[in-house]
Amino acid sequence: MQRIGVFVCHCGSNIAATVDVKKVAEMALMEPGVVHAEDYQYMCSEAGQARIQEAIKEKNLTGIVVCSCSPRMHENTFRKAVERAGLNPYMVEVANIREHCSWIHKDIEEATKKAVILMRAAVAKVNLNTPLKPGESRVTKRALVIGGGIAGIQTALDIADAGYKVDIVEKTPSIGGRMSQVDKTFPTLDCSACILTPKMVEANAHENITIYTYSEVENVSGFVGDFTVDIRKKARSVDMTKCTGCGVCQEKCPSKKTPSEFNRGLNNRSAIYTPFAQAIPNVPVIDREACIKFKTGKCGLCSKVCQAGAIDYDQKDEIITEKYGAIVVATGFDMIKLDKYDEYAYSQSKDVITSLELERIMNAAGPTKGHLERMSDGKPPKEMVFIQCVGSRCSDDRGKSYCSKICCMYTAKHAMLIRDKYPDVNVTVFYIDVRTPGKNFDEFYRRAVEDYGVNYIKGQVGKVIPQSNGKLLVRGVDLIDQKQIVKEADMVVLAAAIEPNPDVRKIATMLTASIDTNNFLTEAHAKLRPVESPTAGIFLSGVCQGPKDIPETVSQAGAAAVKAIGLLAKDKLMTNPCTAHSDELLCNGCSNCANVCPYGAISYEDKEVNDHGKREVRRIAQVNSALCQGCGACTVTCPSGAMDLQGFSNRQILAEVDAICR
Amino acid sequence: MSIEANEEFRPKIVAFCCNWCSYAGADLAGSSRLAYPADVKIIRVPCSCRVNPMFILRAFEKGADGVIMCGCHPGDCHYSTGNYYARRRMTLLFSMLDYIGVENGRTRVEWVSAAEGVKFSTTMNEFVEKIHSLGKNVRLGDLRCRN
Numbered sequence: 058m059q060r061i062g063v064f065v066c067h068c069g070s071n072i073a074a075t076v077d078v079k080k081v082a083e084m085a086l087m088e089p090g091v092v093h094a095e096d097y098q099y100m101c102s103e104a105g106q107a108r109i110q111e112a113i114k115e116k117n118l119t120g121i122v123v124c125s126c127s128p129r130m131h132e133n134t135f136r137k138a139v140e141r142a143g144l145n146p147y148m149v150e151v152a153n154i155r156e157h158c159s160w161i162h163k164d165i166e167e168a169t170k171k172a173v174i175l176m177r178a179a180v181a182k183v184n185l186n187t188p189l190k191p192g193e194s195r196v197t198k199r200a201l202v203i204g205g206g207i208a209g210i211q212t213a214l215d216i217a218d219a220g221y222k223v224d225i226v227e228k229t230p231s232i233g234g235r236m237s238q239v240d241k242t243f244p245t246l247d248c249s250a251c252i253l254t255p256k257m258v259e260a261n262a263h264e265n266i267t268i269y270t271y272s273e274v275e276n277v278s279g280f281v282g283d284f285t286v287d288i289r290k291k292a293r294s295v296d297m298t299k300c301t302g303c304g305v306c307q308e309k310c311p312s313k314k315t316p317s318e319f320n321r322g323l324n325n326r327s328a329i330y331t332p333f334a335q336a337i338p339n340v341p342v343i344d345r346e347a348c349i350k351f352k353t354g355k356c357g358l359c360s361k362v363c364q365a366g367a368i369d370y371d372q373k374d375e376i377i378t379e380k381y382g383a384i385v386v387a388t389g390f391d392m393i394k395l396d397k398y399d400e401y402a403y404s405q406s407k408d409v410i411t412s413l414e415l416e417r418i419m420n421a422a423g424p425t426k427g428h429l430e431r432m433s434d435g436k437p438p439k440e441m442v443f444i445q446c447v448g449s450r451c452s453d454d455r456g457k458s459y460c461s462k463i464c465c466m467y468t469a470k471h472a473m474l475i476r477d478k479y480p481d482v483n484v485t486v487f488y489i490d491v492r493t494p495g496k497n498f499d500e501f502y503r504r505a506v507e508d509y510g511v512n513y514i515k516g517q518v519g520k521v522i523p524q525s526n527g528k529l530l531v532r533g534v535d536l537i538d539q540k541q542i543v544k545e546a547d548m549v550v551l552a553a554a555i556e557p558n559p560d561v562r563k564i565a566t567m568l569t570a571s572i573d574t575n576n577f578l579t580e581a582h583a584k585l586r587p588v589e590s591p592t593a594g595i596f597l598s599g600v601c602q603g604p605k606d607i608p609e610t611v612s613q614a615g616a617a618a619v620k621a622i623g624l625l626a627k628d629k630l631m632t633n634p635c636t637a638h639s640d641e642l643l644c645n646g647c648s649n650c651a652n653v654c655p656y657g658a659i660s661y662e663d664k665e666v667n668d669h670g671k672r673e674v675r676r677i678a679q680v681n682s683a684l685c686q687g688c689g690a691c692t693v694t695c696p697s698g699a700m701d702l703q704g705f706s707n708r709q710i711l712a713e714v715d716a717i718c719r
Numbered sequence: 720m721s722i723e724a725n726e727e728f729r730p731k732i733v734a735f736c737c738n739w740c741s742y743a744g745a746d747l748a749g750s751s752r753l754a755y756p757a758d759v760k761i762i763r764v765p766c767s768c769r770v771n772p773m774f775i776l777r778a779f780e781k782g783a784d785g786v787i788m789c790g791c792h793p794g795d796c797h798y799s800t801g802n803y804y805a806r807r808r809m810t811l812l813f814s815m816l817d818y819i820g821v822e823n824g825r826t827r828v829e830w831v832s833a834a835e836g837v838k839f840s841t842t843m844n845e846f847v848e849k850i851h852s853l854g855k856n857v858r859l860g861d862l863r864c865r866n
Contacts, residue, residue: 161754687765
C-alpha cells in the first residue's frame with residue numbers, strides 16, 4: 058500500500074477563488090492510501106516545494122499528488138522536487154484543477170466538486186504508480202537548420218560559432234530569403250543587402266557550416282539527439298565544383314521568358330539563372346521546365362559558352378542522409394495570394410502591386426533599377442495610395458485573423474522613402490489602426506506624417522477601379538471625418554498579409570511538430586518556451602512561429618541557437634521511462650505490436666520462460682526502450698494484454714476511469 | 720426515467736485527451752477562460768492510440784453518460800500514425816456500442832490541436848448538450864459492475 062500525500066495549491070487566487078481548496082484537502086484524507094493532505098498558496102514556489110519535501114521525510118510518503126495547474130506546466134518542477142527528497146520522480150501525479158477546473162467554472166460548489174473528482178482520479182492513479190528509471194540516449198553533435206533566410210543564417214552562425222557543425226537546407230537556389238528581396242529596413246533605413254550579404258558570406262565561409270541550396274528535407278526519422286534526415290539535393294545541372302560564377306551562360310541563354318521569382322514576377326529571367334547577383338552560392342541553376350535543351354533536346358548554348366565545362370545536363374537528384382542531434386525550423390513566410398481580393402483589382406492592373414513588389418521596384422538591382430515607375434507604362438506616378446491590412450485582421454475566411462505585424466512599419470518606410478526621393482509625389486495611406494510598438498518605431502511613423510507629409514486616412518478602401526485613362530479610381534471612406542473619399546491614383550500598393558511558407562505543413566508533419574490553424578508552428582509554451590516546439594529537439598526560428606520583423610527574427614534565431622547548443626552540449630540524454638513492456642508470460646508472439654509500432658522498437662526473440670513451473674521456449678516481443686517513445690499503440694493492439702505502458706498502464710487508466718465515474 | 724427527469728440531470732462525461740494536442744488544447748481553453756460544463760472530466764493519455772476500447776466500455780459500465788476522445792488532427796500526430804489507429808478502432812467500437820444500445824451521440828471523436836482552445840470548449844459544450852438531450856445512459860445499467 059502506498060503512503061500518499063496530497064498537496065492542494067491555491068495558485069494565489071487563480072484556484073482558491075473558485076475552488077474550496079481546504080475542502081479538497083479534507084476530502085483527500087478519505088481516499089485510500091492518503092496519509093497526508095495540505096493546501097498552500099503557491100506549491101510551485103520554493104517554500105511550497107519544501108513543504109512537499111518535508112512531508113515526504115516526516116510521513117515516509119511513497120506517492121505524491123499535486124492538485125495545481127496543468128502537468129504540462131509544472132509536472133517536471135514537482136518531479137525534481139520529490140527527487141531531491143529521495144523519492145522516485147515518477148511517483149508524482151498532477152491533478153489539473155486550474156486550466157481544467159477553476160479557470161473555466163464560476164460556481165464554487167460545482168468547481169470544488171469537480172476538483173475533488175480530479176484529485177480522486179490522480180490518487181487512484183498514483184496508488185498504482187511504480188518507480189521508473191529513465192534510460193540514456195546519445196546526442197549527435199550536429200544541427201540541421203531548415204530554411205536559409207535571415208532566421209536560418211543567424212541560427213546557423215550562432216550554433217557554428219559555439220563549435221558545432223550545422224547544415225542549412227534551403228529550397229531555392231540561394232540563401233538569403235525574404236530579407237534579400239527587401240530594399241531598405243525600418244526604422245533605420247539601412248540598406249537590407251548591406252547588412253544581410255556579409256552574413257551570407259560569413260555563413261558560406263564558416264568551417265562548421267555546410268549549405269545545401271536547391272535542396273529539400275525529404276524524410277525525418279528518429280528523435281531528440283538522434284534524428285536521421287534525408288535531404289534531396291535537386292539536380293542543379295551545373296557542377297558546383299567547376300562553375301566560376303562568371304555569368305556568361307545566363308547572358309547567352311536564349312530562353313528568357315520565365316517570370317523572375319526573386320523580382321516577384323515583375324520581370325523575366327533566363328532558364329539558367331542565379332536568383333540575384335549576390336546569390337550564395339554564386340552558381341546558377343537550370344530551370345528544366347523552361348530550358349530549351351531539356352524541352353526539345355536542341356540548344357545546349359550554355360554548355361558551349363561555359364569555359365569551365367560546368368554544365369551537366371545529366372545531373373540527377375541526389376539524396377544525402379545525415380544524422381542530427383537538433384533541428385531548427387526557419388521556413389519563413391510568403392505574402393498571401395490576392396485572388397480573393399478582386400475589389401482591389403490586383404489581377405486586372407499592373408499598377409496595383411504588393412508591398413514586396415514595391416520593394417523590388419525601389420531596389421537599385423530591381424526590375425526598374427530603383428526608379429519609381431508604373432509597371433504598365435513606365436511613367437513616374439504622381440499620386441500613390443497604400444492600402445493596409447489586405448487580408449490581415451480579417452474576420453471572414455478570405456484572409457487571416459491575425460495582424461501581420463510588419464506592414465504598418467514598412468508602409469511608413471515606403472511612404473517616407475518615396476516622399477524623400479520624389480517630393481512631388483503625393484502619398485496617401487488608408488489604415489484601420491497604425492500599430493507601431495517597438496524601439497524607435499512610433500517616432501519613425503510620426504516622422505513620416507510630420508516631416509514627410511504623408512497623408513494618413515483612417516478608413517478602408519472599398520474598391521479600386523482601373524480607368525480607361527490608365528489611372529486607378531480609389532473609392533474609400535474616411536472614418537474620422539465621416540465622408541466618402543474618391544481619389545485618382547497612379548499606383549496602388551497593397552499591404553498583403555503574410556503567411557507561413559506553404560511547405561511548412563509538410564515539414565511539420567515530418568518532424569511531428571505541432572502547427573496551428575494558421576500554419577504557424579506551435580511553441581512549447583507561449584511565454585516560457587517560445588523558441589521550442591513541444592516535440593523535443595525541434596526549435597523554432599523566425600516567422601515560422603508567428604509574424605515578426607527582422608530584429609525580432611534575429612533575436613529569436615539566437616535564442617533558438619542557444620537552445621540547440623544546450624542540447625548539443627550534452628553527451629547523453631535521459632530518455633522518457635514511460636515506455637512499453639511486454640509480459641513474457643502473456644505474449645504469444647503474434648507480431649501485432651511490431652506491425653503498429655511507428656519506431657520499429659519491437660523485435661522478437663525466442664526465450665525460455667517459466668510458466669508456472671512449466672519451462673518452454675517461446676517467441677516473445679521485446680521492446681527496445683531507447684527507441685520506444687511511449688505512444689501506446691502496441692498496448693491496444695495486443696490481443697492477449699501482454700503489452701502495457703509504464704506510467705500510463707491499463708490498470709492506472711482504468712483506476713482513473715473508475716474514480717471519475719464513481 | 721420520468722421520475723428522474725424532475726431532478727436536475729448531471730451527466731458523467733469522460734474525455735480522453737492526448738498529451739500533445741488535445742490536452743494542450745484543453746489547457747488553452749482554460750487559460751483563455753472558455754467555459755464548458757463541469758460534467759466533463761479529462762483523462763490524459765500520451766496519444767489517442769493509447770485509448771483501449773476497454774477503457775470506454777469500462778466508463779459506460781461504471782455509469783458514464785458520454786465518452787469523448789480527442790487527439791491531434793489526422794496527419795499531425797506526435798507519434799506520426801497513432802490517431803489513424805485510434806480513428807479506426809473507435810469507428811468499430813462506436814458502431815458496436817450503438818448496436819448494443821449506447822447511442823452514437825454518447826460517443827464522439829474530435830481532433831483538437833494545441834492551438835484550438837476555442838474548438839475544445841465548443842466541442843465540449845456541444846457534447847454535453849447532446850448528452851443532456853439523450854438523458855441518462857440506462858442501457859448499460861444492467862451490465863454495470865457494482866463493487
